[in-house]
Amino acid sequence: MFETLKEQPADKILMLMQAYREDPREQKIDLGVGVYKDASGNTPVMRAIKAAEKQLWERETTKTYTGLAGDPVFADAMVELVLGDAVPRENVAAAATPGGTGAVRQGFDMIRMANRKARIFVSDPTWPNHLSILKHMDMEVVTYRYFDAETRGVDFVGMIADLHQVLPGDVVLLHGCCHNPTGANLNISQWKAVADLLLEKEGTPMIDIAYQGFGDGLDADAAGVRLMASKMPECLIAASCSKNFGIYRERTGLLMAVSRDAGAKKLNQGTLNYLNRQNFSFPPDHGARLVGMVLTDPELRADWMAELEEVRLSMLGLREQLASELQRLSGSDRFGFLAQHRGMFSRLGATPEQVETLRSKHGIYMVGDSRLNIAGLNSATVPVLAEAIVKSGI
Numbered sequence: 001m002f003e004t005l006k007e008q009p010a011d012k013i014l015m016l017m018q019a020y021r022e023d024p025r026e027q028k029i030d031l032g033v034g035v036y037k038d039a040s041g042n043t044p045v046m047r048a049i050k051a052a053e054k055q056l057w058e059r060e061t062t063k064t065y066t067g068l069a070g071d072p073v074f075a076d077a078m079v080e081l082v083l084g085d086a087v088p089r090e091n092v093a094a095a096a097t098p099g100g101t102g103a104v105r106q107g108f109d110m111i112r113m114a115n116r117k118a119r120i121f122v123s124d125p126t127w128p129n130h131l132s133i134l135k136h137m138d139m140e141v142v143t144y145r146y147f148d149a150e151t152r153g154v155d156f157v158g159m160i161a162d163l164h165q166v167l168p169g170d171v172v173l174l175h176g177c178c179h180n181p182t183g184a185n186l187n188i189s190q191w192k193a194v195a196d197l198l199l200e201k202e203g204t205p206m207i208d209i210a211y212q213g214f215g216d217g218l219d220a221d222a223a224g225v226r227l228m229a230s231k232m233p234e235c236l237i238a239a240s241c242s243k244n245f246g247i248y249r250e251r252t253g254l255l256m257a258v259s260r261d262a263g264a265k266k267l268n269q270g271t272l273n274y275l276n277r278q279n280f281s282f283p284p285d286h287g288a289r290l291v292g293m294v295l296t297d298p299e300l301r302a303d304w305m306a307e308l309e310e311v312r313l314s315m316l317g318l319r320e321q322l323a324s325e326l327q328r329l330s331g332s333d334r335f336g337f338l339a340q341h342r343g344m345f346s347r348l349g350a351t352p353e354q355v356e357t358l359r360s361k362h363g364i365y366m367v368g369d370s371r372l373n374i375a376g377l378n379s380a381t382v383p384v385l386a387e388a389i390v391k392s393g394i
Contacts (some may be wrong), residue, residue, distance in 0.1 A: 006013075012128070016033070017030075017033050019359075028365070029384065030368070031372040032092070032365045032376075034180070034345070035165075035215075035248060036311060038039060041378075046174070046246045046304060046308075047303050048294045049245060056290065066283070068276045068282075069096060070285065071096065071288050074291055075094040075287040077295035078239055078295070079256060081295060082209060082256070083222070083224065083237075084180055086229050092257070092259075093259070093268035093271075094255065094269075094272070095269075095283070096252070096283035096285075097253040098251040098284055100208065100240025100242060103254060105133055105279075106238075106255045106272070106275050109141060109279070109280055110236065110268075113271065116213075119140045120134055120170075120173055121141075121173060122142070122173045123146035125147060125181055125182065126146075142162075144163055145158030148184075152182075153340070153342075156186070159194075163203075166197075166203040166334055167202075170201075170203045171203065172226075173208065174193075174194070174205055174206070175204050176208060176225045177222070177225075178210075178214050178342050179343070179345075180211075180344075182345055184337075184341055185343075186224060191223070191340045192227060195231045199294065205228050206235060211240075212244055213244040213312060214344060215342035233259075236253055236255065236257055238253065238254075240252075244308055245290070245338075251284050252287030257269075302336075309333045313343065313370075317377070318374050318377050322386060326386045326390070330390050345371055347371050351370075355368055355370050358388055362388035
């Protein structure tokens with residue numbers, strides 16, 4: 001039977017990771033993989049997570065199953081973190097998932113259950129796994145313009161023009177903050193314009209928020225999500241805890257379905273529970289338990305917020321240093337966008353040939369579309385990257 005299977009395309013980022021590991025050069029820089037690294041090149045366990053794990057080890061008495069939707073403490077805490085007081089808690093159904101990717105997949109499943117003819121509008125570009133999952137699920141994808149290759153900012157005129165194609169029942173997938181792979185983000189007035197258009201067109205927003213706290217701060221990064229949730233009759237939100245809690249391997253995410261009222265919430269909650277049961281029964285608990293503990297303990301929460309702010313400011317500092325160094329070496333302001341982007345990623349605007357030159361001649365690894373991970377740098381490697389960028393003709 002299995003001889004009928006076809007070879008699947010390899011994941012380009014995983015291939016890049018492998019190539020970097022096999023490169024024997026001592027002087028090499030990994031800007032490809034999407035994880036935060038500190039100045040030493042490590043991805044540390046956050047202080048509050050460590051403290052919570054010690055507490056959990058002391059007081060946990062069972063490893064039995066959680067409910068189908070996971071730990072309610074985790075769900076309540078994450079709904080509050082992402083949505084604040086934008087909508088009443090009783091209007092939000094929520095279910096824990098295996099990471100943000102699991103939340104995205106469950107969200108697409110929920111859409112397909114509700115409307116098999118729904119088209120999913122996705123930004124051009126978007127996180128490649130969005131497209132891979134949608135292709136695997138055989139769901140129709142429509143791209144909308146998002147990134148302006150000249151300014152390296154948001155092509156908002158093009159975006160709005162393309163979203164005028166939305167029909168009732170279609171879904172528009174948006175990045176909550178720190179757009180991956182570009183780093184270019186909507187401002188709050190643009191979020192409002194998108195919400196108004198979706199209300200007019202009777203489209204439904206689905207928001208993927210994987211980097212809350214990495215851009216302009218926890219509340220600022222969630223402002224667009226909160227505005228959208230408060231204005232729309234319904235929306236889906238897929239949240240990840242991998243980055244802002246540093247628990248990548250624990251696979252901790254949450255899918256939220258915001259509805260008009262508590263009655264609709266009951267139906268949505270039942271659907272989320274059903275989908276979890278069909279796909280993996282019970283969600284992972286360890287990471288979710290830790291997040292719930294951190295967010296509900298004032299001391300742990302304060303320490304987590306302080307460390308997260310250190311991470312955010314570190315990335316902003318690296319952005320400013322890189323933009324300044326490139327301005328000095330090139331005599332041009334064309335790289336100023338790097339200081340304006342937010343989050344771990346920026347799209348440099350290099351050709352695939354220039355990206356290959358960076359790798360082969362300078363030992364600098366980034367994704368082929370020239371997405372670079374700012375968090376893969378430190379103050380010593382920024383000048384190395386800047387010189388290589390200029391020498392490569394970018």
